[in-house]
Amino acid sequence: MKAPIQDATAQDATSLPIGAIDVSDASLYQQDTWRPFFARLRADDPVHWCENELFGGFWSVTRFEDIAAVDGNHAAFSSEPAITIGDYGDDLPVRQFIAMDPPLHDIQRAAVQGVVAPRNLSDLESLIRERVGRILDELPVGETFNWVEHVSINLTTQMLATIFDFPFEDRHKLPYWSDMATSLPEATGSDGDVDERTAALQECLAYFTQLWHERKNNPPDTMDLISLLATNPRTQNMVDDPLEYLGNLILLIVGGNDTTRNSITGGVLALNQNPAEFAKLKANPALIPSMVSEIIRWQTPLMHMRRIANHDVELGGKTIRKGDKVVMWYLSGNHDETAIENPDAFIIDRKNPRYHLSFGFGIHRCMGNRLGEMQLRILWEEILQRFSHVEVVSEPERVLSNFVRGYSRLDVRLHPAG
Numbered sequence: 280m281k282a283p284i285q286d287a288t289a290q291d292a293t294s295l296p297i298g299a300i301d302v303s304d305a306s307l308y309q310q311d312t313w314r315p316f317f318a319r320l321r322a323d324d325p326v327h328w329c330e331n332e333l334f335g336g337f338w339s340v341t342r343f344e345d346i347a348a349v350d351g352n353h354a355a356f357s358s359e360p361a362i363t364i365g366d367y368g369d370d371l372p373v374r375q376f377i378a379m380d381p382p383l384h385d386i387q388r389a390a391v392q393g394v395v396a397p398r399n400l401s402d403l404e405s406l407i408r409e410r411v412g413r414i415l416d417e418l419p420v421g422e423t424f425n426w427v428e429h430v431s432i433n434l435t436t437q438m439l440a441t442i443f444d445f446p447f448e449d450r451h452k453l454p455y456w457s458d459m460a461t462s463l464p465e466a467t468g469s470d471g472d473v474d475e476r477t478a479a480l481q482e483c484l485a486y487f488t489q490l491w492h493e494r495k496n497n498p499p500d501t502m503d504l505i506s507l508l509a510t511n512p513r514t515q516n517m518v519d520d521p522l523e524y525l526g527n528l529i530l531l532i533v534g535g536n537d538t539t540r541n542s543i544t545g546g547v548l549a550l551n552q553n554p555a556e557f558a559k560l561k562a563n564p565a566l567i568p569s570m571v572s573e574i575i576r577w578q579t580p581l582m583h584m585r586r587i588a589n590h591d592v593e594l595g596g597k598t599i600r601k602g603d604k605v606v607m608w609y610l611s612g613n614h615d616e617t618a619i620e621n622p623d624a625f626i627i628d629r630k631n632p633r634y635h636l637s638f639g640f641g642i643h644r645c646m647g648n649r650l651g652e653m654q655l656r657i658l659w660e661e662i663l664q665r666f667s668h669v670e671v672v673s674e675p676e677r678v679l680s681n682f683v684r685g686y687s688r689l690d691v692r693l694h695p696a697g
C-alpha cells in the first residue's frame with residue numbers, strides 16, 4: 280500500500296517516485312505543503328494518473344493551458360454527476376446545475392443569473408458598504424481576535440442573507456449549512472460527520488421549501504434567488520424535486536460563502552506576508568481592484584473541479600479514456616510559470632490581474648465572480664479608511680479539504696488609522 284502523502288511532505292517532493300504523488304490528500308492543504316508536489320507534476324507529469332483508495336483512479340491536470348482546454352470543452356468533459364474528486368455519496372444524492380451539462384445546466388443557470396446582473400450589483404453596492412462599515416466599526420481595536428469569525432464569516436453570511444432575502448435573525452444557519460455541504464469525507468477528503476451533514480441539509484431543505492411557497496405567489500420587491508427560481512417558468516417546479524432544489528441551494532450557498540470568506544482572510548494574510556505590497560497599496564489605494572484579483576488568484580479558494588471524459592481524448596501526451604475522472608487543479612494552474620510571470624509571488628499591480636483560473640473557464644465559469652470581487656473591493660476600501668494595519672499575530676489554521684482552500688482561524692490585531 281502507498282504511504283500517505285502527509286508522511287512524505289517532509290521529504291523532497293522531487294525525489295518521490297512520480298506514481299507516489301497523490302494531490303487528493305487533504306492534509307497537503309491543511310499543512311500548506313502542496314507547492315513542491317504540484318511543481319513536480321507540472322514539470323515531469325503534467326497530466327498525471329493516480330489511484331486512490333477513497334476516490335478511485337483519477338487524472339490530475341496541472342498546467343494552466345491544459346486546465347483551460349478541459350474546462351472549455353464541455354462536450355468532451357462532462358460535469359455530471361459531481362464536480363469534486365469524490366462523488367457526493369448516497370445519503371443525499373443532490374443534483375445541481377454546476378454538476379449538469381447542457382441543456383439543463385444552461386436553463387437553470389439562466390434562471391438565477393439575474394441576481395448578479397450589473398444593475399442588481401450596483402443596487403447591492405451601497406447595502407454591502409453599509410454592512411461592511413458596521414462590521415468593521417464594531418471590531419475590538421487593539422485586541423487580538425479571530426478575523427475569520429468576526430469579519431470573513433460575518434460579512435459573507437450577511438451577503439448571502441441579502442441575495443436569498445433570508446430571514447436576517449436566522450442568517451447564522453447559512454454558513455453552518457454551507458460547511459456541512461462541503462464536509463463529506465468521500466467527496467473532499469474532509470473529516471465531516473455524515474449523519475450530522477444529512478440532518479443539517481434536510482433542515483436546510485425544509486427551511487427553503489417554506490420560503491419557496493411563501494414567495495411563489497407573493498414575490499417580494501427585491502430580487503432574490505428563491506423568488507427568481509420560483510417564478511421563472513423554466514424552474515417553477517424545481518421545489519417538487521427536493522434533491523434538485525437542495526442541490527441548487529447548496530450550490531448557491533457554498534458558491535457565495537466559502538469562496539469569498541476565504542478570499543477575505545487570504546487577503547489579510549497575503550498582505551502581512553508581503554509588507555512591500557501593503558506599502559504599495561497604502562500609497563495608492565486605486566490598486567484595490569487589481570489587488571482583489573491577485574488575492575483571488577493567490578488564494579484559489581476552490582482548488583479543483585472535476586470532469587468525466589465523454590470519449591477518449593488526448594491531453595498533454597496522455598490518452599484519457601471514456602469514463603475517466605479528470606481533476607483540474609486550479610491551484611496548480613494559478614502557479615504555472617509558463618502562464619503567469621513569477622506566480623508564487625503576491626503582486627498587487629500585475630499587468631493582467633484577472634488572468635487566473637480561480638473562477639474557472641467555459642460554460643461553468645463562476646456566476647458570482649463580479650459579486651465576489653465587489654465584496655472584496657468594498658471591504659478593502661473600508662478597511663483602509665479605518666485602519667493603518669490589520670496585523671496577523673499568529674500562524675493561520677487551515678481547513679482539511681482538497682476542495683475548499685480555507686482558514687478556520689487567523690488571529691489579528693487592528694491598528695487604527697492616523
Ligand code: HEM
Pocket residue numbers: 350376377378388395530531534535536538539542575579580581584636637638639640641642643644645646647648650651652
Ligand atoms: C472569490 C469568490 C469566488 C470564487 C473563487 C468562485 C469560484 C468558482 C468556481 C471555480 C466555479 C466553477 C467554475 C468552472 O467549473 O469552470 C464557480 C461556479 C459557480 N459560482 Fe463561484 N466563486 C466565487 C464567488 C461566487 C459567488 C459570490 C457566488 C454567488 C452567487 C457564486 C456562485 C457560483 C455558481 C452559481 C457557480 C456555478 C456556475 C455554473 O455551473 O454555471 N460564486 N465558482
